[in-house]
Amino acid sequence: MKWVLIAIIIFVIIFITILFSKLKVYFRYDHLNDDDHIKVEFRAWFGLIRYKIEMPLIKIDDNSPTVVVKQEKSMKQESVNKDTKQFGAQDLLNYFHDVKAILHSVVSLNRIIKKFLRKVTIRQFDWHTSFGLGDAAYTGMFTGAFWAMKGSIIGVISHFMKLKTPPNLSITPQFQFALSQTSISCIFYFRIGHAMLAGIKLMKYWKGGRTIFRTKSLSALSNNKTKSM
Numbered sequence: 001m002k003w004v005l006i007a008i009i010i011f012v013i014i015f016i017t018i019l020f021s022k023l024k025v026y027f028r029y030d031h032l033n034d035d036d037h038i039k040v041e042f043r044a045w046f047g048l049i050r051y052k053i054e055m056p057l058i059k060i061d062d063n064s065p066t067v068v069v070k071q072e073k074s075m076k077q078e079s080v081n082k083d084t085k086q087f088g089a090q091d092l093l094n095y096f097h098d099v100k101a102i103l104h105s106v107v108s109l110n111r112i113i114k115k116f117l118r119k120v121t122i123r124q125f126d127w128h129t130s131f132g133l134g135d136a137a138y139t140g141m142f143t144g145a146f147w148a149m150k151g152s153i154i155g156v157i158s159h160f161m162k163l164k165t166p167p168n169l170s171i172t173p174q175f176q177f178a179l180s181q182t183s184i185s186c187i188f189y190f191r192i193g194h195a196m197l198a199g200i201k202l203m204k205y206w207k208g209g210r211t212i213f214r215t216k217s218l219s220a221l222s223n224n225k226t227k228s229m
Helices: 002-020 089-117 136-160 192-207 216-228
Strands: 022-032 035-044 049-056 121-133 168-173 178-191
Touching: 002 192, 022 192, 089 192, 121 136, 136 168, 178 192
Parallel strands: 121 168
Antiparallel strands: 022 035, 022 178, 035 049, 121 178
């Protein structure tokens, strides 16, 4: 009995230590013309635990030096069908019920994600870009647009997460030749307990079952999505 109690105490101490431990994530994305590479490394307990993922994002066509991108497109001919339907008070109530259910689902999911992102701290953020379009006028015009885009993205990140240090941004235009090169590296961390809590909330949210719609169109759409998943 004594050893069982000691084992339980040790287990509780280890579990609490894991909950309050910080998981540090090193993220790096490099893009050079047609080559893309992503590297993600997870560290915990002052680097004693490490896990690294590297993903080269490139696929070259065998017949030409181009990147292969698979796209699916579908077009349907529009047809005009005249149909007369009657809507009663119950139909209107069912419609409002379904709209309310959709809004509740979206808000609940966003609330869980936003609450977790507030616990994430970005310690370092570097984003350097060098590009050229082969035309000096267009390159200069797009330089301003890229600065605006970077500013907007940093604004969104700082709104949802904690930026511990100012981001290091740069854009180097190349007016003489065409070039596309960018590098993003950041270091952020969060407590494992916060991630586990967010994961439990998400599992509980999805385990609650799909939203039950009262109108036939939304109910059929929900059933199709559930089957596809």
